[in-house]
Amino acid sequence: MNDSSIEEVRPVLQARDVSVQFGGVKALTDVSLFVRPGEICGLIGPNGAGKSTFLNAATRLVNYATGSIMLDGQPLEGVETRDMIGRGVARTFQNLGIYASMTVLENVMLGAHHRLGGSFAKAIFAPLRARALERSNREKAMAVLEEVGMANLAARAAGSLAYPLQKRMEIARALAAEPKILLLDEPAGGLTHGEVHEFGALVDGIRRRRNLSILLIEHHMGLVMSLCDRIVVFHLGRNLAEGTPAEIKSNDAVIAAYLGKAA
Numbered sequence: 001m002n003d004s005s006i007e008e009v010r011p012v013l014q015a016r017d018v019s020v021q022f023g024g025v026k027a028l029t030d031v032s033l034f035v036r037p038g039e040i041c042g043l044i045g046p047n048g049a050g051k052s053t054f055l056n057a058a059t060r061l062v063n064y065a066t067g068s069i070m071l072d073g074q075p076l077e078g079v080e081t082r083d084m085i086g087r088g089v090a091r092t093f094q095n096l097g098i099y100a101s102m103t104v105l106e107n108v109m110l111g112a113h114h115r116l117g118g119s120f121a122k123a124i125f126a127p128l129r130a131r132a133l134e135r136s137n138r139e140k141a142m143a144v145l146e147e148v149g150m151a152n153l154a155a156r157a158a159g160s161l162a163y164p165l166q167k168r169m170e171i172a173r174a175l176a177a178e179p180k181i182l183l184l185d186e187p188a189g190g191l192t193h194g195e196v197h198e199f200g201a202l203v204d205g206i207r208r209r210r211n212l213s214i215l216l217i218e219h220h221m222g223l224v225m226s227l228c229d230r231i232v233v234f235h236l237g238r239n240l241a242e243g244t245p246a247e248i249k250s251n252d253a254v255i256a257a258y259l260g261k262a263a
């Protein structure tokens with residue numbers, strides 16, 4: 001990892017020497033990674049490289065035995081998973097996490113729920129304020145749906161949408177949280193070639209409009225190479241390489257790791 005480049009601007013996310021162990025399995029050993037403001041950083045590596053474990057560590061779903069993860073210069077140690085969204089970290093999962101019987105708008109509103117600071121007691125004793133917050137949440141969710149081109153589907157049951165639209169809705173829900181960084185775990189899984197292309201354009205547009213930092217875990221190399229500013233490669237739970245898409249494409253160690261997997 002090149003520390004001189006980190007000094008130019010403080011990364012939104014910075015992990016140093018993170019190790020995670022599951023019983024006897026060392027899933028991550030001393031991995032480091034940073035994501036700059038407004039950057040799309042790809043995280044790739046053959047199956048079992050430790051990519052999802054890293055996202056789980058960065059969102060406090062799993063504990064790391066050693067190392068540190070900083071968000072905007074603040075350590076994440078001790079932060080509960082449920083508080084990560086309030087800290088500005090939103091993520092999507094490999095398997096869609098949507099509420100099928102709720103409308104698209106309701107699903108997206110859930111993304112902003114943490115900003116309402118609402119509670120049953122507040123709703124009872126300060127109903128006007130609770131209603132104003134609800135209205136503002138609804139307006140913000142509609143604005144995000146406009147942004148991702150789904151405003152006309154707001155009233156539809158989420159479960160009735162085609163799969164690519166459900167994925168798009170998941171992104172909208174993450175954006176409703178107004179995150180500083182968006183963590184995408186294999187978002188192109190299950191999409192056709194044309195749908196992947198559209199999805200890439202969506203993510204690129206979001207990054208440009210919002211100057212949002214994105215960490216993208218993805219096996220679809222076409223998407224990774226076209227979308228990412230920089231790519232970090234894990235292999236067998238360790239850092240293997242880091243560079244621009246062009247550098248990674250021609251990196252012998254990366255090629256060997258992927259060929260080894262194919263073999």
Ligand SMILES: Nc1ncnc2c1ncn2[C@@H]1O[C@H](COP(=O)(O)OP(=O)(O)OP(=O)(O)O)[C@@H](O)[C@H]1O
Pocket residue numbers: 022025026027045046047048049050051052053054
């Ligand atoms: N909960 C767990 N318990 C035990 N071992 C685990 C657990 N989660 C992950 N592992 C192991 O940790 C290693 C890293 O797995 P991880 O899922 O992070 O890799 P990955 O790079 O995301 O793989 P893929 O691309 O297949 O999703 C693997 O050896 C995996 O079997």
